[in-house]
Amino acid sequence: DAGITQSPRYKITETGRQVTLMCHQTWSHSYMFWYRQDLGHGLRLIYYSAAADITDKGEVPDGYVVSRSKTENFPLTLESATRSQTSVYFCASQKREGMNEQFFGPGTRLTVL
Amino acid sequence: GNSVTQMEGPVTLSEEAFLTINCTYTATGYPSLFWYVQYPGEGLQLLLKATKADDKGSNKGFEATYRKETTSFHLEKGSVQVSDSAVYFCALTTNTGNQFYFGTGTSLTVIP
Numbered sequence: 746d747a748g749i750t751q752s753p754r755y756k757i758t759e760t761g762r763q764v765t766l767m768c769h770q771t772w773s774h775s776y777m778f779w780y781r782q783d784l785g786h787g788l789r790l791i792y793y794s795a796a797a798d799i800t801d802k803g804e805v806p807d808g809y810v811v812s813r814s815k816t817e818n819f820p821l822t823l824e825s826a827t828r829s830q831t832s833v834y835f836c837a838s839q840k841r842e843g844m845n846e847q848f849f850g851p852g853t854r855l856t857v858l
Numbered sequence: 859g860n861s862v863t864q865m866e867g868p869v870t871l872s873e874e875a876f877l878t879i880n881c882t883y884t885a886t887g888y889p890s891l892f893w894y895v896q897y898p899g900e901g902l903q904l905l906l907k908a909t910k911a912d913d914k915g916s917n918k919g920f921e922a923t924y925r926k927e928t929t930s931f932h933l934e935k936g937s938v939q940v941s942d943s944a945v946y947f948c949a950l951t952t953n954t955g956n957q958f959y960f961g962t963g964t965s966l967t968v969i970p
Binding site for chain 1 (some may be wrong): 892894899901902947953956957958961963
């Protein structure tokens, strides 16, 4: 089914564990983004990618690692999860450079105990 | 820099009431403006957009006009329905980059 998907949809982990959130899009969009959504903060950009093998930091990158070996995938890894990383994570894609809309995945709700 | 400020919520309205959610922005360059909607348990969906001053975006009975003189993009709907209950985000992007800047969101609840 075409679109942008995220997995898992829900994840509970413990402090100090490594966690990887997956994002996959079928449109071959050039740009992909990771946001976290927290009450009172709206959406904050963690990392983004302009193309395969090109990534850049957003507003809140500390504690996160990304990679993009293929255009369609953009995984987000929490190397050593902390309670402050409990949040809802959204992946988004954008067709190309310029003022085009972003398309969002359904989100992953992550709880770090 | 670039930023979006939208009215604090939550907003509770009765069905068929008039809705306004205020949004103002600051931007370098020439922004495009967007309203996204997030229904419970889902990701954000584009509701409407406007790419230049005086443009009006509209969709599903919602409207917003890009006002450069007041740096505003207020969302309006003449008669809300229970199904409009959601969180609404105002956002901008500019021609100087690819990042989106989102407001903090306004939660709307419509009661029958």
